[in-house]
Amino acid sequence: MTHAAPSPTATTALQPQRIAATSLAIAIHLAAFGLLLMPLANQGTPAPATERIQVQWQQAQPPVPPPPAPPELVRHTPAPPQSTPHSVPLPQSIPVVVDTVDPAVVAAAALALTPTQIQGSPAEPLSLDSTGTAHSALQVLQSPPPPYPPQALQQRQQGEVLLRVSIDVSGKVSAVEIERSSGHRLLDQAARRQVLRHWRFAPAQRDGQHIPAQGLVPINFRIE
Template identity: 40%
Template sequence: MVRALPFRTPTRLDIGRILAIAAAIALHVFALLLLLMPMAAPQIAQIVEQRIPVPLQADPIPPPPLPPQPVEPTPQDKRVPTPVTPPAVTTPANVPDTAPIIDQGTIAATSDTIDSAPTSDIGSPDTSPMVGSQLQYVTAPAPPYPRVEARAGIEGTVVLKVLVDVDGAPLEVVIETSSGNRNLDREARQHVLKHWRFKPAVRDGIAVQAYGLVPIDFVLR
């Protein structure tokens, strides 16, 4: 005997059931992760910048200044002699090394031009420089003529004020009267300062410094 089986429709997927199972699995995974995490986050140590105060160094107090020492005044010669200009030194253009033309007969001793008055005061000798004395030449070569001025035909006279030391060497040479040309003035000053020598002035038998005037002529021949 043949029986007819009942017809069954194919089983369909239950979407709602699948979503419920997936949600349950996700919930369990989230709970597991919560269990694995530490209970409290580690505390991060805070770095505090510590400033160390630096003591300021006080400036040292300078010692009190020493009291000024009294300076004894230097006795000065009351009488000032009249300046006497020695004869001029002529410098030819063609012979620069020729010695200057000097009239030695008109140059007197430096100590004879000053009237020394006798005094009864006994003290230290006066060593201040003599002013306006007649200088005696020991070595006085003529300065060379500057080439530019010689070619241009420029002439002139320079009057120098010379401070002579106790050994006869010129300590200071300044231009008392200019020739009107800078090169002539400079050549005369430098040459006298480097190459000239004088006899030292004498006061009371002691060599002293002295000021005197020295004229130098630049003349073309």
Template identity: 35%
Template sequence: MAHAFPTGATRATRPAATQGLRPDATRVLAQAGVIVVHAAALMMLLTPARISLPEAPDREMTVLLPPTLHQPPPPVAVTPRVPDRVPVAPAPVPRQPAPIVAADETPFDLPALPETAAGDASPDMDAGPSIDSAPDLSPMTGASLAYADAPAPRYPPRAVREGRSGTVLLDITVGTDGKPLEVSIARSSGHRDLDQAALRQVLRHWRFQPAMRDGHAVVAIGRVPVDFKL
């Protein structure tokens, strides 16, 4: 098939029209170089990086031990002085009343008595036995209490630490069985913990000998000291 060319066209212009259809070598090489660079960069990204960590320098470790704690010495056991036993005067021997002889209720005949003048008392007549009055069981105040069992009170730990000491005077009401019925402070030692320790010890653990009056045990009220000494 014949192609028609415009008028005035020569053979020199014909290869120039078909020159753009051929591949350009420079352009091909440039594109190939770009592909190679990208491929190299991709391979570098996919290759795992080796990171060398610096080694820790050797250091000397110093172990600090806690200081030794000095414990305080244990408290010194103090044995309180037990009050001396107060001597008690022996109880008086009760006077025995005269025996009363009951009259025989069986009737019998009495012999005739000689007549006497009016107002004359018969020498053989007896006034009869007398009945003694009831014993006095009222409380005995100001009594000297005799100890039956008086263990020393326990020294309060706080008083030991603070070096407290003193004497407590207690008013004690003792029952007929020798047990304290009531205990009160007549004079304080100056420290409340010592006073309370003496009160508790006497009321719970002390025992006394019952006070006697006319052969009968009576309630007695007396004053007793309790010493606390270090």
């Protein structure tokens, strides 16, 4: 078999062209291979997602001052009040109106208040009613006249009241009833009240023993 030996001159002349062509081919293949590998590389490792961090700025609050210390209690001793003279106004005289009655009329009325003689006499015999009470003359031991009521005196009221007086065994008045009115309540009550409170009689007797009794006492109110 016959082999043709390359000419040294031709080999030397074509070597730079071959090198450039070979380099270009290699570069093209590498670029094509890189393009094929890019999708795989993108699919293998996903790019990390970018997280957005929101930053909010807050204004710093001023520090709260501590509460003020409570004030110290200082006790002040009040000075004793100085006594200052005060002028006290003198009370003015208040006019007082007093209804006066003519003294002559009062005296005449007082003199006319002496009770008239009590009905009956000590010599008359005693009579007994169904209750056993004796009715006879009563001997008066103490008989101050009743005062004339001022209102009745101003209204010129007059009249005679007849009282039924009951006494106990000691002669003390135990009850007074109005047997006949004078026509004026003020006069009737004044006479009844006076006899019941201030009059005193001698005890009534029967067969030497003290017994309760009754009698009629007229009292005349008259203005002279």
